[in-house]
Amino acid sequence: MSSERKNGAKAKVKASAGAKSRAKASLKPRIAVFKFASCDGCQLSLLDTEDELLAIAGAVEIAYFPEASRSMMKGPYDIGFVEGSITTHHDAQKIQEVRRECKTLVTLGACATAGGIQALRNWKDVDEFIRVVYASPQFISTLKLSTPIAEHVPVDFELRGCPINKYQLIELIAATLGGRKPNIPTNSVCMECKRKGNVCISVARGIGCLGPVTQAGCGALCPSFDRGCYGCFGPMETPNTASLTDRLRVLGQADDQTMRSFRGFNAWAWQFRRASEECEHK
C-alpha cells in the first residue's frame, strides 16, 4: 500500500510537469478528436502513423483525444476531427457543441461522411426492432436514422474511406496547417488500377467490381487481391451507377446481390442509396 501511495504521488508531480510543458507549447494549432457511432478505426489511423506520429505531435497541440490521452482540454480548437455517425439525440446535440468549438471541422471516414454500416438501419423499422430486442425499451435512446455529420452541421472537409487512408490523413493535416487545399483525388478506383498496371478483374475475369463508381484512395486494394471493390471509399465525383448495374447484369450478377453491394459501408451516400433502391424495386 505504501509503495502504491508513493507511486500515486509521483504520478501527480509528473502530470503537472507535463501540463506546464504543454502550456509553453500553446501557440501551436490545437487539435481535437471526437467520436460518435463508429468502430474507432479511423482515429486509430492517427496512432498508426508510426513514422510520423511524433512529428505530428510536435507540430500541433493534441488538446482532446480521449482514445490516446486522459488529459482532456477544453475548446476552442483549431482543427476538430470527427469520427462516427449521428444515431442518438444526445449525439445530435453534441455535434452542435463540437462545431461551435472547432474553427475547422473535418470528418474522418465512412461513418462520419455517409452514416456508416450502421445506416443499414435506415431501411428498417427501428422502433419495432427495439421493442422486440430490449426488456426495457424506455432506456434505449436511438434515432431512426444513422446520418452523416454534414446533415447536422457545416463540414469543412470530408475524408473518405472505411477506414480512411492514413497517408491521406497526413496530407490533410499538413495541408490544413499550411493553409492550402489538400491533394485528395476524387476520381474512381479504376484510375488507381490503371496506374498500378492491374489487369481489370471485371473485364478479364468477369468479377463484379464497384471500382468504376467508387472514389480512389485505397490504392485499388481489392482488385489487387483478386476480388471486386466493395466501395468502402464511397461514390466518386460523378458515378454512373445505372450503367454499372447494367454491366453487372451482363456478368450474370442478380439484382439483389448488386443491391447489397451498394448497401455497404457507404449505403446512405445518396448515389449509392439511389442505386441500391433501383435494384430493389426492379
Place this chain on the structure above:
Amino acid sequence: MSRAARTIRVETLARVEGEGALHINLIGERVADVKLRIYEPPRFFEAFLRGRHFSEVADITARICGICPIAYQMSAIHAVERALGLRIDPAVRMLRRLFYCGEWIESHALHVYMLHAPDFLGYQDAIAMAKDHPEVAQRALRLKKIGNKLVSLMGGREIHPISAAVGGFYKTPRPEQLQELVEELKWAVDASIATVKFTAGLEFPDFEQDYEFVALRHPDEYPFNEGRLVSNRGLDIDAAEYEDTFLELHVKHSNALHSVVRGRGSYLVGPMARFNLNYSTLSPSAKQVAADVKLKPPVRNPFRSIIVRAVELVFACEEALRIIKEYEPPAEPRVEAPNRAGVGQAITEAPRGILYHRYAIDEKGLIVTAKIVPPTSQNQKRIEDDLREYAGRLAAWPLDEATWKCEQAIRNYDPCISCATHFLKLTVERDDEVQK
C-alpha cells in the same frame, strides 16, 4: 478513518477504445456502488446481418472494431465454414495463425506502451511519456509497425484488411514476400523480450483476486482459432455449447450486457486467462523470459496483465517467424463455398480474449440469425468486481489519485467498448424467418 461518503467519477474514460464512464460510491472504506457505464451508441450489427450473404459477414463484422478487425473476420469465417461444413487447406490454417500474429503484435504493442504504460509511469499519455523516454517510444512504434506491416502485407491494409474469405483467402502471399519480414521480426523478438523486462520493472499494487479464467486450449499450440473452451474451474466445452454455459444479464446502467458463467458468476478472458491455461504451449523464448522475470501461472494480479501481454508479444513474433519459415503456399487460395443451409459457431482468441460468433444460414446462403459476444462484454462484470474490491483500499487517497488508479484498474483489461456495446443488440430468433 473518515466515514464520509465520496464519489469517484470519470465522465469520459480515456485510453480505451470507445465511450464509457465510471461511478464509484465509497462510504468510508466500504464500496457502496460501482457502475461502469457504457454509453457508446448502439449500432445493431446482429440485426442488419440478417439477409446478407455469408460471404459478406467477415467484412461487415470487422467494422465492429477498428482495433481488432482480424478477430472479427476469423470468428465470423470459422463460424460460417462450420455451418457450411467446409474443410480448409492446412496451409490456409497456418496463414490464418500468421494473420492473427500480426493483429496481436500491433494491438498488444499499442496497449502495453501507448494505453497502459503511461498509468504506471505517471503520464497522461504516450506522447508525454515519449518526451522523457524516447527510446521506449521508438521501440513501441517500431514494434507496432511490424505488426501492422504483417497485417498489411497479408490483408492490404492494417485496419479492416480485405484478404480474408470464407474457405481461405482471396489471395495468399508468396513465400518471398513473407521472407522480407524476417529481419524485422527477429528484431521484434528481441524488442518484445525487452518489453517484458520493461513491464516487469514497473510497480504493481498488491492486489490478487480469485478468478475463473476462460480461454481456448489446443493440445499442441498456443490458441488462436481452434481449441476447446476451458477454465480453471473445470469448464471444457466445444464452441457449440457456449450459449448453454454462459448467460447474459441486463443491467440498467450500461448499454452492454454482463456475461456470467451459469451458476457461478463473473469470469476473466484475455491474456492472463490464456497464459494461465496455456503456459505449456508458449514458445521457448516466451517461456524463458517469463521465467526470467518470475512470471509463473497462475497470475492473479490484474495489474500484472501488462507483463503477460508483453510475453504474448514475444510469442506472437516467434510464432510468426516459425510459420514464415515453414510456409508453403496452399494449392488454391481458397476452397469453393457453395450455398447451403446450416448453423455454425466459432470462438477465436482476439487480443482481448475470446470472441464468440454464431450464424444460421439458409439454403440461398443468406444469414437468418447472428449472435456475437465480444471479449469486453464478457469482462465487464469482472472489471466491476475488481473495482468493488480495489476501490475501498483507496479510501484514504486524494480523490484525483484514487480516480486515476481506478481508471488504471479498468485499463488492465484493455477494454474495447466499441465492441462491447454492439452486443446490446440481442439476437432475435423468429420462427417465420427460420422457415423462410
